[in-house]
Amino acid sequence: MSHKHLDRFQLKMEPLSARPHRFAIEATAVEPGREPGPMSDAGGELIAELARCVRTARQRDKPVMCAFGAHAIKNGLAPVLVRLIGDNWLTHLATNGAGIIHDWEFSYLGASCEDVAQMVTEGRFGNWHETGLYLNLALNIGAYEGRGYGESIGAMIHTQGLDIPSEADLEGAVAAHLAHDPQQSAAAADLLWVVRRFELAPGRLDIPHPWRRYSAQGNAFELGIPLTGHPMVGHDIIYNHPMNLCSCLGRCAERDFLTFAEAVSHLDGGGVYISIGSAVMSPMIFEKSLSMAQNLAIQRGQHIDDHYIAVVDLASSSWDWSQGEPPEEDPAYYLRFNKTFSRMGGTLRYVQADNRDFLLTLSRELGRPG
Numbered sequence: 001m002s003h004k005h006l007d008r009f010q011l012k013m014e015p016l017s018a019r020p021h022r023f024a025i026e027a028t029a030v031e032p033g034r035e036p037g038p039m040s041d042a043g044g045e046l047i048a049e050l051a052r053c054v055r056t057a058r059q060r061d062k063p064v065m066c067a068f069g070a071h072a073i074k075n076g077l078a079p080v081l082v083r084l085i086g087d088n089w090l091t092h093l094a095t096n097g098a099g100i101i102h103d104w105e106f107s108y109l110g111a112s113c114e115d116v117a118q119m120v121t122e123g124r125f126g127n128w129h130e131t132g133l134y135l136n137l138a139l140n141i142g143a144y145e146g147r148g149y150g151e152s153i154g155a156m157i158h159t160q161g162l163d164i165p166s167e168a169d170l171e172g173a174v175a176a177h178l179a180h181d182p183q184q185s186a187a188a189a190d191l192l193w194v195v196r197r198f199e200l201a202p203g204r205l206d207i208p209h210p211w212r213r214y215s216a217q218g219n220a221f222e223l224g225i226p227l228t229g230h231p232m233v234g235h236d237i238i239y240n241h242p243m244n245l246c247s248c249l250g251r252c253a254e255r256d257f258l259t260f261a262e263a264v265s266h267l268d269g270g271g272v273y274i275s276i277g278s279a280v281m282s283p284m285i286f287e288k289s290l291s292m293a294q295n296l297a298i299q300r301g302q303h304i305d306d307h308y309i310a311v312v313d314l315a316s317s318s319w320d321w322s323q324g325e326p327p328e329e330d331p332a333y334y335l336r337f338n339k340t341f342s343r344m345g346g347t348l349r350y351v352q353a354d355n356r357d358f359l360l361t362l363s364r365e366l367g368r369p370g
Helices: 041-059 070-074 078-086 097-109 116-121 129-145 149-159 167-177 182-197 216-223 246-264 281-299 336-342 355-367
Strands: 064-068 092-096 161-164 203-206 227-230 271-276 307-313 347-352
Touching: 041 064, 041 271, 041 307, 041 347, 041 355, 064 070, 064 078, 064 246, 064 281, 070 092, 070 097, 070 355, 078 216, 078 355, 092 097, 092 149, 092 216, 092 246, 092 281, 097 129, 097 149, 097 216, 097 227, 129 149, 129 161, 129 182, 129 246, 149 161, 149 216, 149 227, 149 246, 167 182, 182 246, 216 227, 227 246, 246 281, 271 281, 271 355, 281 336, 307 336, 336 347
Parallel strands: 064 092, 064 271, 092 227, 271 307, 307 347
Antiparallel strands: 161 203
16 A cells, blocks of 8 residues: 655755754864863763773774764764774774764864754754755765765765765666675665655865864864764655655664674674663663674673773662663663663763763873873
8 A cells, every 4th residue: 555655855955054053063063172060070080981991992903882862962072082093092983863963063063953842843854955965965875975964964064065976877886786796786876766856966065164173073074983873754854855865874873883783793802882862862872782782792601791981871770780670660761772781791881970060070080001
């Protein structure tokens, strides 16, 4: 049965500059040297322990992964994250679709975040031309070029533009790859549809990003550090725009998920995983990745047990997660992200903290002589 679909080409898109913004990056940005707010005694002890684990992991050439929700970007923490990857403390960044969008809007416009309630009432929420056009186009081109989700956006930010293939080149790619690489042929065909439907001229499309120094994605791309994007279809405002093509988006997201899983597969032996304010994306992709990595390790006669997980969130929890799961009558049982991570083996620590204070304190601790 074929059900009716909403036609996004009928939507009225508005320029991003017409949107009232809640945050301006120059006012919101947290610079690495800023003094953090006070931490609890338990929080300070955990961060000191975490810093020791990070140092040991890097001495052993083990990954130190950091996954975070969109609030880390909205709170202006990209400069701190960039410092940590630039200093070789963090080897992998991961965020959700909203984190990708806020990071891009900050680098492109210098501002982000809208009043959701007001904009939904007015039928304007998410219906912003540049965000939908440029992010989707970057993903459509990135899928054809073999890039991941975060890499596709990071490349656009860093190079300040996109290279659009001609129809003739794409037609040739469809035919050339059909026999031996039909997936690449399909990616070329999808991009060909986009180029034709939107009448895109071939060649360089310049897209200035005046605030790109504040971008986690752009700087990660420049430094060669993976920043993987882990979206969910329909969760983000870029799905409102008719440029959105989920076959292309899915190719990029699949590459990033497998890049993430590959990093997880190397955690054994003292690797570190830090999860900041992500109640759904981070624990869900981690458990699937660890299961796949464990499957491969068992086939080699090995097992992944020696890894350290630090979870940071504003939610309070009186339970000691190093003791396993709490009973169902304990409210802590329903902190799903902690419950998931408690099942992942290794060592689990939880700290209740503002993400700004946590990352600034960790950065300061790592800057001390070890």
